[in-house]
Amino acid sequence: MLLERCSITCIGKTLMMIVAIFLLPQRAWAAIGCTLTDPAEDLKYLYPEMTSYKEELKEFTRMTGGTVLFASLKDRLGSDLDPIYETYETPYTVYSVFKGTQKMGIVHGVNVPGKGGVIQVFLSMDPTTAEIRKFFFQRLESPAATQLRLKAFREQFEKMTLADFYKHDYYAAVDPHAPADKLGKIKPPALDATTRPDYDASLRGIRKNLILLDFFIYGKRFEPFFEKSKQALQRKNKTKG
Amino acid sequence: MRLSIMTILIGIGLMAHSPSLAAEDEDPFADVKPQPQEDEIKNKSSFKQFFLENFGFRKELMSEFGIDANQSMASRQSIGFEVLKKFSTATRTFSAINFQGRLVRRDGYVGFLNDLEGMDRRGFFFEYHNAYVDFYNVLDPLLKASYQNALVGRFNFRIGRFYLPFGLNLQTDTHGLVLQLSNERNFGYERDWYAGLWGNLNQHLQYNLYYMMGSGYDPKYAGQAGLMGGRISLSNQYASEYGLEGGVAVMVGQRLSPDALARSIAVAQHASGNAHVDTLRFGVDVRYRHAVPTGLVTWTSELGGGWDAPDGVFNQLHELSYLHASRRFGACTQFRWFWQNMSKSRDIDPVLALKSIDASVLTEITWYFRNDVANSNLHWIKLNAETQMMRQKGGVNVIGTLQYYLYW
Numbered sequence: 001m002l003l004e005r006c007s008i009t010c011i012g013k014t015l016m017m018i019v020a021i022f023l024l025p026q027r028a029w030a031a032i033g034c035t036l037t038d039p040a041e042d043l044k045y046l047y048p049e050m051t052s053y054k055e056e057l058k059e060f061t062r063m064t065g066g067t068v069l070f071a072s073l074k075d076r077l078g079s080d081l082d083p084i085y086e087t088y089e090t091p092y093t094v095y096s097v098f099k100g101t102q103k104m105g106i107v108h109g110v111n112v113p114g115k116g117g118v119i120q121v122f123l124s125m126d127p128t129t130a131e132i133r134k135f136f137f138q139r140l141e142s143p144a145a146t147q148l149r150l151k152a153f154r155e156q157f158e159k160m161t162l163a164d165f166y167k168h169d170y171y172a173a174v175d176p177h178a179p180a181d182k183l184g185k186i187k188p189p190a191l192d193a194t195t196r197p198d199y200d201a202s203l204r205g206i207r208k209n210l211i212l213l214d215f216f217i218y219g220k221r222f223e224p225f226f227e228k229s230k231q232a233l234q235r236k237n238k239t240k241g
Numbered sequence: 242m243r244l245s246i247m248t249i250l251i252g253i254g255l256m257a258h259s260p261s262l263a264a265e266d267e268d269p270f271a272d273v274k275p276q277p278q279e280d281e282i283k284n285k286s287s288f289k290q291f292f293l294e295n296f297g298f299r300k301e302l303m304s305e306f307g308i309d310a311n312q313s314m315a316s317r318q319s320i321g322f323e324v325l326k327k328f329s330t331a332t333r334t335f336s337a338i339n340f341q342g343r344l345v346r347r348d349g350y351v352g353f354l355n356d357l358e359g360m361d362r363r364g365f366f367f368e369y370h371n372a373y374v375d376f377y378n379v380l381d382p383l384l385k386a387s388y389q390n391a392l393v394g395r396f397n398f399r400i401g402r403f404y405l406p407f408g409l410n411l412q413t414d415t416h417g418l419v420l421q422l423s424n425e426r427n428f429g430y431e432r433d434w435y436a437g438l439w440g441n442l443n444q445h446l447q448y449n450l451y452y453m454m455g456s457g458y459d460p461k462y463a464g465q466a467g468l469m470g471g472r473i474s475l476s477n478q479y480a481s482e483y484g485l486e487g488g489v490a491v492m493v494g495q496r497l498s499p500d501a502l503a504r505s506i507a508v509a510q511h512a513s514g515n516a517h518v519d520t521l522r523f524g525v526d527v528r529y530r531h532a533v534p535t536g537l538v539t540w541t542s543e544l545g546g547g548w549d550a551p552d553g554v555f556n557q558l559h560e561l562s563y564l565h566a567s568r569r570f571g572a573c574t575q576f577r578w579f580w581q582n583m584s585k586s587r588d589i590d591p592v593l594a595l596k597s598i599d600a601s602v603l604t605e606i607t608w609y610f611r612n613d614v615a616n617s618n619l620h621w622i623k624l625n626a627e628t629q630m631m632r633q634k635g636g637v638n639v640i641g642t643l644q645y646y647l648y649w
Contacts, residue, residue: 034614037477037481038394040395040396040441041447045444051386051389052333052378052389052393053333053393054329054331055327057297074644084611084612084613087613087618089617090613090617091297097366100388115534115566116537116566118614137481138481139481140532167270214463220276221275223368225270226277228269232269
């Protein structure tokens with residue numbers, strides 16, 4: 001009965017519109033991804049001397065070789081990608097912070113799945129050395145939120161780079177107490193077995209964030225550490241074998 | 242045998258003196274250096290950077306079918322799009338444009354909560370929703386660097402059509418949802434045409450301050466004074482650290498609202514034929530998110546009171562929602578209540594005067610095929626039931642809505 005009111009011409013027009021919409025180029029939404037809810041205030045807090053900031057949208061779908069790069073994310077992360085949080089279409093927003101014309105910092109956030117829901121891991125980075133300046137959570141839907149937000153825990157990651165995460169892959173397997181293993185020295189907050197997964201998810205979030213920044217901003221600067229870690233582990237495994 | 246032992250010893254000696262292998266035993270990364278960085282934007286023209294970067298285009302399909310207790314049925318089908326472009330120089334993002342449009346086909350009407358605007362729109366109708374431009378840090382060109390630093394985020398200018406600065410609407414994207422917040426019922430529309438400033442007051446508070454046309458959907462001027470509206474809300478750090486959002490708001494002035502005139506004889510008489518509704522509202526709102534072992538529970542409340550002269554009005558909305566940690570399943574219940582003092586209308590015409598209260602309870606379950614955290618890719622089926630408890634006009638009803646939504 002409802003359709004009786006709609007003439008064949010109307011249906012035809014609707015179908016044409018639907019086809020036209022589906023034929024439009026696939027581009028992801030610009031203002032979303034893991035964004036700072038209040039960039040000006042947050043960036044000013046991180047960089048008190050800043051005078052301006054610039055937002056840049058980064059999408060695998062629009063990058064040359066984006067599919068290959070996206071596939072390589074899983075290897076570098078060392079775990080499967082989440083089908084909701086970590087899709088090929090997920091957009092990312094990188095904030096560059098300036099004092100006058102001098103670039104003071106880079107801020108970038110990612111979403112990772114936690115036990116209770118979303119964990120948004122943000123890093124503020126040194127633009128030249130690619131070291132972590134500060135690590136903080138925006139959204140943290142976790143029963144362990146209080147412990148994970150402790151400054152004493154978060155401060156331990158300052159000055160670390162993606163290289164430290166890649167190196168840790170080797171040290172954790174071969175020499176868990178190696179003095180050079182910075183990540184291995186991190187003291188987790190007091191958590192029980194039920195909240196421990198959110199600690200692991202947070203570490204995974206930091207690593208993912210650093211890998212994406214290495215792709216988007218730092219020109220895959222730390223790739224030699226990933227390759228070396230992989231080779232060294234393979235060699236060790238062969239020797240054991 | 243002697244040869245074999247010699248060979249082994251020589252081999253061990255060679256291994257011990259091999260610089261690379263010896264170094265690897267000590268630290269396999271000792272000789273690894275970061276690779277030089279390439280300039281990622283060297284091949285991009287400034288034209289492309291300015292116009293094509295930070296440009297987004299999203300598509301939307303929405304299909305809704307509704308039925309009420311009187312066996313009336315309705316169909317609302319739409320295809321839509323959303324465009325957002327941010328403009329930047331080498332060192333600053335200074336502007337953003339947002340536009341949402343939909344081609345809607347409506348057959349029948351049962352009063353979907355997310356389509357009250359559609360009451361008078363049958364057949365095909367192209368409609369717009371967001372249509373605004375933001376200019377960030379608008380005073381920067383006039384300021385020295387030290388003042389730019391002090392005022393980062395303080396003065397942003399918005400012009401166009403967007404959510405009213407009242408309640409939680411400004412920080413809630415209700416574009417594809419069936420359950421809505423309270424502004425549409427409170428003012429007759431949830432978006433208006435306006436211009437004004439927004440930004441941070443300090444690290445704890447944000448502000449929105451706008452002059453609104455007071456005309457709702459169409460940018461229409463019929464001699465009304467328009468509305469001044471302002472909202473002061475908690476800054477983002479409270480949402481981040483405590484899961485808490487909230488604010489207070491005020492709206493004052495004149496608006497065009499055929500609904501308000503039709504609802505109250507006293508308001509229509511007060512407007513004395515010019516269709517201007519003298520409006521005052523004070524509001525307070527809060528939303529609290531709390532992680533539980535299996536997901537996220539959210540409480541939302543909006544309270545608003547004031548008058549559509551000469552009638553006093555008061556509305557409240559309370560909502561409890563749950564989202565499973567997998568983000569695949571959600572459930573929600575909402576209570577809506579709107580009261581208007583109709584005593585003056587009853588004094589004028591006791592027969593035609595409407596009742597004072599509209600109240601409903603809504604329940605909804607959602608299955609998400611895709612539910613991106615940042616709302617960039619959404620795909621769901623919702624089943625919603627509205628049980629009307631009291632109506633100002635007509636009898637109570639039960640409305641069932643089945644919605645399919647895809648946003649990508």
